[in-house]
Amino acid sequence: xxxxxxxxxxxxxxxxxxxxxxxxxxxxxxxxxxxxxxxxxxxxxxxxxxxxxxxxxxxxxxxxxxxxxxxxxxxxxxxxxxxxxxxxxxxxxxxxxxxxxxxxxxxxxxxxxxxxxxxxxxxxxxxxxxxxxxxxxxxxxxxxxxxxxxxxxxxxxxxxxxxxxxxxxxxxxxxxxxxxxxxxxxxxxxxxxxxxxxxxxxxxxxxxxxxxxxxxxxxxxxxxxxxxxxxxxxxxxxxxxxxxxxxxxxxxxxxxxxxxxxxxxxxxxxxxxxxxxxxxxxxxxxxxxxxxxxxxxxxxxxxxxxxxxxxxxxxxxxxxxxxxxxxxxxxxxxxxxxxxxxxxxxxxxxxxxxxxxxxxxxxxxxxxxxxxxxxxxxxxxxxxxxxxxxxxxxxxxxxxxxxxxxxxxxxxxxxxxxxxxxxxxxxxxxxxxxxxxxxxxxxxxxxxxxxxxxxxxxxxxxxxxxxxxxxxxxxxxxxxxxxxxxxxxxxxxxxxxxxxxxxxxxxxxxxxxx
Ligand code: SGN
Ligand code: CA
Numbered sequence: 001x002x003x004x005x006x007x008x009x010x011x012x013x014x015x016x017x018x019x020x021x022x023x024x025x026x027x028x029x030x031x032x033x034x035x036x037x038x039x040x041x042x043x044x045x046x047x048x049x050x051x052x053x054x055x056x057x058x059x060x061x062x063x064x065x066x067x068x069x070x071x072x073x074x075x076x077x078x079x080x081x082x083x084x085x086x087x088x089x090x091x092x093x094x095x096x097x098x099x100x101x102x103x104x105x106x107x108x109x110x111x112x113x114x115x116x117x118x119x120x121x122x123x124x125x126x127x128x129x130x131x132x133x134x135x136x137x138x139x140x141x142x143x144x145x146x147x148x149x150x151x152x153x154x155x156x157x158x159x160x161x162x163x164x165x166x167x168x169x170x171x172x173x174x175x176x177x178x179x180x181x182x183x184x185x186x187x188x189x190x191x192x193x194x195x196x197x198x199x200x201x202x203x204x205x206x207x208x209x210x211x212x213x214x215x216x217x218x219x220x221x222x223x224x225x226x227x228x229x230x231x232x233x234x235x236x237x238x239x240x241x242x243x244x245x246x247x248x249x250x251x252x253x254x255x256x257x258x259x260x261x262x263x264x265x266x267x268x269x270x271x272x273x274x275x276x277x278x279x280x281x282x283x284x285x286x287x288x289x290x291x292x293x294x295x296x297x298x299x300x301x302x303x304x305x306x307x308x309x310x311x312x313x314x315x316x317x318x319x320x321x322x323x324x325x326x327x328x329x330x331x332x333x334x335x336x337x338x339x340x341x342x343x344x345x346x347x348x349x350x351x352x353x354x355x356x357x358x359x360x361x362x363x364x365x366x367x368x369x370x371x372x373x374x375x376x377x378x379x380x381x382x383x384x385x386x387x388x389x390x391x392x393x394x395x396x397x398x399x400x401x402x403x404x405x406x407x408x409x410x411x412x413x414x415x416x417x418x419x420x421x422x423x424x425x426x427x428x429x430x431x432x433x434x435x436x437x438x439x440x441x442x443x444x445x446x447x448x449x450x451x452x453x454x455x456x457x458x459x460x461x462x463x464x465x466x467x468x469x470x471x472x473x474x475x476x477x478x479x480x481x482x483x484x485x486x487x488x489x490x491x492x493x494x495x496x497x498x499x500x501x502x503x504x505x506x507x508x509x510x511x512x513x514x
Contacts, residue, residue, distance in 0.1 A: 041343035057318035065368030066377035088389030088404035103129035111136035125194030204308035
């Protein structure tokens with residue numbers, strides 16, 4: 001007995017400093033939840049100033065923390081944005097330039113560094129990297145590919161594909177909360193809640209169908225853009241007018257037997273869904289719209305479905321925030337809301353993304369970090385999605401690998417008033433996927449505070465210059481306007497420096513050939 005007590009005493013003596021050390025370490029390391037949506041335009045949130053709809057739960061993250069008003073992506077599509085999130089690198093260095101490939105998880109991904117720093121990590125929901133996240137994640141339960149909205153399949157980390165009954169955003173929330181409840185509480189955690197919403201075909205939870213039907217959404221100023229002097233903009237395939245489909249996108253006269261999305265419905269779900277969309281189809285038939293009236297109707301229907309899908313998303317974000325409050329986790333948990341890229345809500349007459357124009361170049365990003373970020377902080381500095389990984393590592397007190405191309409913006413978030421922090425005032429962009437889908441010609445370019453210079457190189461050789469201070473809607477390409485030669489030379493010089501800094505050899509060759 002005595003010997004046992006002695007043993008326990010010595011064991012405690014030995015382990016106590018380790019336990020204490022781990023405890024101190026963990027106390028300094030906050031939990032991190034990144035709610036990462038898909039195609040949710042920053043201009044579709046009330047946090048970023050939309051007054052027609054409201055996203056109270058998303059807004060809560062910004063008002064209790066910081067809103068980043070100039071957060072840009074490096075390549076505005078889904079998979080590449082996620083690859084950049086994981087690696088802190090541009091597409092040409094992480095190897096993921098296009099959607100629908102297989103992301104190489106053998107390379108360094110920042111959640112693996114978090115794991116080395118005692119974090120427990122999980123990705124739940126949409127991943128869309130053509131691969132499973134076996135490196136960097138202790139747990140995953142992800143949608144195959146794009147996933148579907150109703151009664152979706154998930155692939156779990158035992159590699160089983162399981163179909164669940166319910167709406168995708170609700171399921172992702174409940175799986176996330178299940179994981180939080182079952183996690184190892186001795187460790188800090190990093191959880192990505194990978195949302196499918198608000199991706200095309202913009203399907204809300206059944207309870208939100210028609211949520212915005214009473215609102216007439218005004219057309220954006222450049223809705224009827226004629227794409228003058230912009231070859232690539234003229235040549236795209238992403239207009240509400242021609243590309244957006246009445247059946248697949250706007251659910252007019254759905255052929256339920258043929259459509260893989262809807263043949264998962266239970267009879268009850270189908271009833272609710274078709275009750276709503278049958279009315280829309282009837283209205284469509286009765287109106288017999290043509291020309292501008294038809295386009296306008298499509299635009300309205302598009303936004304009504306899109307915003308209703310965002311409403312389901314926002315409610316689910318509220319559930320996560322409530323869970324954190326109820327469990328006392330809010331105090332020591334950083335919450336981020338971001339989207340994988342921006343999206344067009346009728347600007348230039350478009351939906352989708354890809355172009356280096358503002359609505360798709362810029363994405364939502366807000367972060368709440370109690371006790372560290374003052375409520376209602378606004379960060380106007382130029383931040384990029386290459387900076388997300390190093391910032392999260394910095395928050396976790398982990399070392400940032402030298403190969404990461406971005407820089408931590410934690411110091412901007414913590415900033416005291418009147419302290420000037422030197423920061424970049426330009427960003428570099430490079431988009432590749434062509435011709436399908438949407439026929440957007442590959443391009444690279446630079447955005448400064450005042451200007452944007454873009455070079456479209458595949459299938460054409462075409463430069464564009466915008467003075468954003470005079471032309472925020474980017475409809476006047478002034479590249480060939482006399483008097484701009486000096487501005488262009490200066491921007492090309494800056495662009496080339498960025499290309500060299502970020503080691504984009506392919507772009508450098510093109511710049512040197514010019
Ligand atoms: C699908 C969509 C496209 C969209 C890409 C990429 N078509 O192909 O409109 O651009 O995904 O989106 S759909 O008819 O199948 O919905 S991304 O967000 O994954 O990059
Ligand atoms: Ca996306």
